[in-house]
Each structure stands twice: as C-alpha cells, then as structure tokens.
Amino acid sequence: MVTIRLTRRGAKKAPFYHVVVTDSRKRQGGATLEQVGFFNPLPAGKERRLELKLDRIDYWLGLGAKPSERVAELVRKHRREAIAA
DSSP: OEEEEEEEEEETTTTEEEEEEEETOOTSOOOOEEEEEOOSSSTTTTTEEEEEOOHHHHHHHTTTTOHHHHHHHHHHHHHHHHOOH
C-alpha cells in the first residue's frame, strides 16, 4: 500500500521533516516515490513552518494512498489556513 508520511531529517534536537509518498513496506527514510512538502516544527526567524503541494497530495489520495495520522492533521490545518488567507 502507498502511504503519505513524515520522514525525519535535520540535526539532533533540531528536527525537520519531509512529507513523502512511499510504499508502506519501505523503511523510514528509505526510497520514496515523491516528496510533496516539508514540516519544520521549530522555525527560526522567517522560516516557513509548513509547505505542502496540495495538488500532488490530492492526486495520491485519489489513487488510494493513506496518510499517516500526523500528515492528515497537517493537511487539514494547511487547507484551513489556505481558505482563511
């Protein structure tokens, strides 16, 4: 099954996550099908906290990909902010 999940990058105590589409059987941080955004839980200065390619996420969801709980929450939040803006 294809899943949309976070994969951790960054340094110790400075997390940075890529939102990726991958085969659920692959290990975390392994080969991915596509990178569809990023999540920075500790932005400094004018750095962006979240950026998602919603059109690509919708494409993969249409093909049957399942988002992780955290990714589903981030997508809902990003959609709400996009509507409010």
